[in-house]
Amino acid sequence: MASVVLRLLPHPANVTPMAALALFSGVYGTKVSKWVLALPIVLMAGTDLIVGTYHWQVMIAVYASFLAIAGIGLLVQRMKNVGTITLGTLGGTLLFFLATNAAVWAFSGMYQLNLAGLMLSYAMAIPFLKLSLVGDLFYTAVFFGMYEFLKNYGVFRLVQRI
Numbered sequence: 001m002a003s004v005v006l007r008l009l010p011h012p013a014n015v016t017p018m019a020a021l022a023l024f025s026g027v028y029g030t031k032v033s034k035w036v037l038a039l040p041i042v043l044m045a046g047t048d049l050i051v052g053t054y055h056w057q058v059m060i061a062v063y064a065s066f067l068a069i070a071g072i073g074l075l076v077q078r079m080k081n082v083g084t085i086t087l088g089t090l091g092g093t094l095l096f097f098l099a100t101n102a103a104v105w106a107f108s109g110m111y112q113l114n115l116a117g118l119m120l121s122y123a124m125a126i127p128f129l130k131l132s133l134v135g136d137l138f139y140t141a142v143f144f145g146m147y148e149f150l151k152n153y154g155v156f157r158l159v160q161r162i
Helices: 002-008 018-031 034-051 056-078 082-107 115-124 126-153 155-161
Strands: none
Touching (some): 018 056, 018 082, 034 056, 056 082, 082 115, 115 126
16 A cells, blocks of 8 residues: 555655556565556556556556566565566566667657657656666665564564464
8 A cells, every 4th residue: 555655755756666556466476466567456456546647558567567577576585685676676677678768769650660769758757767776776675674574573473373
């Protein structure tokens, strides 16, 4: 629920918890249900109805990117540690950047449909990449850090005793 609120509140472009939620869902959510992998997509679709939609092809690239990031989480789950979580976060950020900006290039009409146009699309999006990286690293640290802290020292341990 916090992810929805944080996406709806004013924030710098691309500084949202959605990619971190997707990675977290892949690492921990599948222990609950495989359907948890769809959680970031459902939340994005719901909040897109509030904040506004855009080219459907670009939206599909965004949603597919979050599903792929959840898939990265499945890989991280096998050997979870700070290094693999960090690499998963960086890989997810890069994947999102490449996929969504390729979709903007291909479907928005903003760029020429040639290699120069694609490279311009990526170049123009570098400020958003920097912001995504900051947001993804921050929210991933918060989600994973809070979960591990609560699991080891907090509520989860208390519940196990009951």
